[in-house]
Amino acid sequence: MIAFLARRLVATLATLLAASVVVFLVLEVLPGDPALLMLGTEARPDTLAALRGQMGLDQPAPLRYAAWLGDMASGQFGVSYTYGRPVGELVAERLAVTVPLALMALVLSVAVALPLGILAAARHGGAGDWGVMVFSQLGISVPGFWTGMLLVLLFSGQLGWLPSGGFPGWGNPGAAFAALVLPAVSLAFYEAAIFARVTRSAVLDTLREDYVRTARAKGLGWRAVLWRHVLRNALAPVVTILGLQFSFLWAAGTLVIENVFYLPGMGRLLYQAITQRDLIVVRDVVMMLVGVVLLVNLAVDLLYAAIDPRPRAGTGG
Incomplete structure (x- = not known):
């Protein structure tokens, strides 16, 4: 039973990791700037720069993926731009x-x-x-x-x-x-x-x-x-x-x-x-x-x- 459980846990973790890669890449390949997509074309440059910094878009994609993965593993999710609140709080509600x-x-x-x-x-x-x-x-x-x-x-x-x-x-x-x-x-x-x-x-x-x-x-x-x-x-x-x-x-x-x-x-x-x-x-x-x-x-x-x-x-x- 222990070996059976170990195999299932390994398969679950591998699938979760693969899913995180897919989710991250899908949002990465969206055409245009994600921050500009969220704020619209009439957004002010300083607001756009602040959101890009919040999303980590000024860093390479591998570093952003590693940071996102580390935050999720520690239970620290991002902050919603629309609600101005941590995603974890919104999900809990x-x-x-x-x-x-x-x-x-x-x-x-x-x-x-x-x-x-x-x-x-x-x-x-x-x-x-x-x-x-x-x-x-x-x-x-x-x-x-x-x-x-x-x-x-x-x-x-x-x-x-x-x-x-x-x-x-x-x-x-x-x-x-x-x-x-x-x-x-x-x-x-x-x-x-x-x-x-x-x-x-x-x-x-x-x-x-x-x-x-x-x-x-x-x-x-x-x-x-x-x-x-x-x-x-x-x-x-x-x-x-x-x-x-x-x-x-x-x-x-x-x-x-x-x-x-x-x-x-x-x-x-x-x-x-x-x-x-x-x-x-x-x-x-x-x-x-x-x-x-x-x-x-x-x-x-x-x-x-x-x-x-x-x-x-x-x-x-």
Whole structure:
């Protein structure tokens, strides 16, 4: 297990380093002067020179990359030109919205998808199976922002049960939770569709294994076989998809939904930084998102190894 963990840590660090090189080079090859791009053509020369010094543009690119890498390793991020505040402070504030939103969406999607996937596999070819497949296809096909707008029209416009957007802060937990319900459902609808389909396929594949037929031949009941033997072995691919989808929720899913519902989260921060040409925030936030995705994938690898020991037992993997 220690060797397995060491290999995964080395791969994660190597990937993070490669991603930092890509992010730095992408901003480097942008046409024109980055400081001029941020301030506009009407910027005063002294203001332009000050921003160039703040961004380190008066130094060679390798030195700027090394300094940026060292600052990130020590937890010292840059200062946003638009907000005039350290990027770390901005991110800490926005995480208080994005993390609960992503977790709510993940919990909702798993709570809906796992029973539906198991039901579809247990009723393979029946009405329940067809119903779950229709739900899955619908959830994958409908964009999240469209689902969000429909939910706003129904629960905010027609019924008036939930707010249509904005975030009051966690000073009032009830209002804050209510503000995240519709965005979380919008995200969970798509995620639940994927989880339900993956769960159905995994359970069906496991049901065809020889040990399942042996257990049934020994007289073990259907429910006992399903819960004792099938589900644990079927969870491995589900856990993998779960980690990938949580990374999607964190890095991409909230980018659209937070702007639809005007939530001050990480996705909206990145969108505003792009529109305001705040390249310092864009660079640091993108690297933070990459780091979170890699950490989630590392956690999924470890959880997968705990469920199924075969990957860590093999010499290659």
